[in-house]
Amino acid sequence: MITPHSPVVLILAAGRSTRFIASGGTLNKLQTPLCGLTVLDHVIRAAQASGLPWHVVTKADGEGMGDSIAAGVRATPDAGGWLILPGDLPLISAMSLRSVAEGLGSALVVVPTWNGQKGHPVAFGAECFNELAQLSGERGAARIVEAHRANNQVLRVAVADRGTVLDVDTVDDLQYVQSLMGTDGQ
Template identity: 50%
Template sequence: MGMPTVLVLASGRGERFVASGGTGSKLQALLAGKPVLERTLEAVRASGLPWHLEDAGHPGMGDSIAAAVAATRSAYGWLVLPGDLPLIRPDTLVQVAKAIEDHVVVLPVYGGQRGHPVGFSIECRDALMGLAGPDGAAHVVRAYSRMKLAYHLQVDDPGTVADVDTVADLQDAERLLRS
């Protein structure tokens, strides 16, 4: 069996970033001299996993996930990774991908906080392709959690929870990158 495909979601409007004083797209904001999205993509490429960039400007995260899964419907599963997680480590992506072999849904957890990428096995394909709206795959995760089919994978990667939504988040990411 092959490895799942990383779905990099880059369709959001970044309204919180602008509201916090940022200018332009948060994904193009510079983090230590490189755009946030480029840092995320570097980690994805370094993981060696297949990947797909979904940047078509969908109205909600659910719509973005549905479009990305439809575009990669023959994949062996999916890792949903928002493009605003520039500190994610390649080995964490591989760790989640490997866990999908034994679990339907994989939720990485760092320091007691759930993060990304969330992994989905091929069993979730139809549910993911039916998503729409702003809540992403939250109801799919809840449904599989109720069935005791969601696995909480403990990871040692602060990048799983270090998303850049505001200017303060960008500054925090700079500090984490330097440490």
């Protein structure tokens, strides 16, 4: 159940996988098998294990990440914030999701980093509802992060999770992630 204080993990799964298919993939990357589950199922399992409410965005009015974010935010208006999580990060850990969510207690926007690289999910407080609900196009919420960075309202949270930066955009990416899952015992 969503309470006014619970941020929701928005799992973005409305993309067309054009780069993945162009690289030789035969299915939408999120439906591609990976170590016994689909890529998307790995992400959903992490969201479930985090204990946070979650919502999968499979349709949006437009075709860009901004459209998907807006659709998810509008579908969960009572959330205490949102963790924007692309559905192609199968190594993401539940602990990272919780760490980013906890950061919302001291900042309006939270950006996880792994070894200095910005990753996902990026979290936004409930006060960002209008900005997020009006997004459209490919760029996602980057301009919102930058606007709040200028006002010192962005917290960077270092996480020990390479899953925050390793996405599956190509068949080679999928094979690399699969090799890591084999060595990590996942």
